Amino acid sequence: MRTNNKNQLLYLLLIYTIILPVRAGVNSDTGIAAITNPSADVTLSFVLPGRIAEVHVKEGDVVKAGQVLVRQDDAVEKARLAQLEADSTNMANIEAGKASLAQKQVDLQKLETAAAREAATELEVEHARLDVKIAELSLDVAIFEHEQAVRKYEEAKLQIDRMNLKSPIDGSIEKVEVETGESVNALDSVIRVVRIDPLWTDVPVPLDRVSRLTRDGTVDVIFPNVRTEDVSLKGKIIFIAAVADAGSSTLRVRVEVPNKNKRSAGEHVRVVFSTL
Numbered sequence: 001m002r003t004n005n006k007n008q009l010l011y012l013l014l015i016y017t018i019i020l021p022v023r024a025g026v027n028s029d030t031g032i033a034a035i036t037n038p039s040a041d042v043t044l045s046f047v048l049p050g051r052i053a054e055v056h057v058k059e060g061d062v063v064k065a066g067q068v069l070v071r072q073d074d075a076v077e078k079a080r081l082a083q084l085e086a087d088s089t090n091m092a093n094i095e096a097g098k099a100s101l102a103q104k105q106v107d108l109q110k111l112e113t114a115a116a117r118e119a120a121t122e123l124e125v126e127h128a129r130l131d132v133k134i135a136e137l138s139l140d141v142a143i144f145e146h147e148q149a150v151r152k153y154e155e156a157k158l159q160i161d162r163m164n165l166k167s168p169i170d171g172s173i174e175k176v177e178v179e180t181g182e183s184v185n186a187l188d189s190v191i192r193v194v195r196i197d198p199l200w201t202d203v204p205v206p207l208d209r210v211s212r213l214t215r216d217g218t219v220d221v222i223f224p225n226v227r228t229e230d231v232s233l234k235g236k237i238i239f240i241a242a243v244a245d246a247g248s249s250t251l252r253v254r255v256e257v258p259n260k261n262k263r264s265a266g267e268h269v270r271v272v273f274s275t276l
Contacts, residue, residue, distance in 0.1 A: 031222060031272035034203045038265045039256065040169045040195035045187045046072060047162055052182045057191075059176055063167045069191050070178065072163040081156045088153040094146055097139035104128070104135040171195035197259040201235075203271045204250035213253060213273060215240060220272040221257045233257050235271070 050072035057069050108128040114120035175192040178184055201221065205213065214237070221235040235257035244251045255271055 031220070031270035032203050032205065034201045034255075034269055034271050036199045036201045036257075036263075036265050036267050036269055038171075038194040038196050039198050039200045040171060041174075041192070042168055042171075042194075043189050043192045044069070044165045044168075045190055046165065046184060047186055048072075049183070049185045050163065052178050052180055052184060055176060055178065055180055057173050057176070059173050061173045063171060063173060063193065065167055065170050067167045068164045069167055069173070069193075070165040074160050074163045077156065077160050077163065081153070081160060084149065084153040084156050087149040088146070090149070091146065093142040094139070097135070097142040101132070101135040101139050104132045108132050165190060167193050169193060169195050194265070196262060196265050198256045199259045199263070199265060200238075201255050201257070201269060201271065203253045203255055204245065204248060205253045205273070207244055207249050207251055209273075210240065210251045210253070213237060213240060217273075219255055219274065221255060222270040222272065223263065223267060224269070 053073040054071040111120045111125045111128045115125050171193045174194045177189050217237045219235045221233050223231040225231055235255040237253060238256045239254035241252040
């Protein structure tokens, strides 16, 4: 009987020292279970429908921010752009307006001089003044129309630029959804770009332990390795949520960990907070 009681005590001790901490999600030795994610994950789309003219990359390619990945057929838009460029550089109407205004001003001066010698009537002078005013307004209209032509040209350039999907990040191509010659609708998924160096992982930390954590604090992120012993990398806390999950009584803490060896995102890891 004593042996059975001793075994029961040992069994209860095992429950409290191992099983209960695991159910709570935290163990000072094993850490908190989490899953790694890309630090950036972007799916790109065109804002207008069109035909795919070129796909410059394939899945797995490493790309730089600003690199053109996919281009829509922009032949019609470029033809219109050439016309708008010609309009934006055409100064003929402005120069004509300036010449007309100068001539009207000369005519007014002559009439005012003649009127002073009673060689011209006041009505003729008033007409000349109105001609000057009309010429000034005509020049203002010519300048305004030229400015509008420049704006339309810049708008057309931006529109053509939007027909080129550029990578917003340094990363790699995860998925290409289109092929050359294919037509796509506006906002259809075209290409997915991810960044896995560094990796991010969102860790559910129990509320009663969050107060010990600080932003920029270091943690150990343990990656499983089936062939050799687990790999441990130093991570950094980059975000602590302000709103807790009421169901689990945890708070989301985001950890950033370098990934020079390009481990795949989506791995199950253990995060050990030294301050917990």
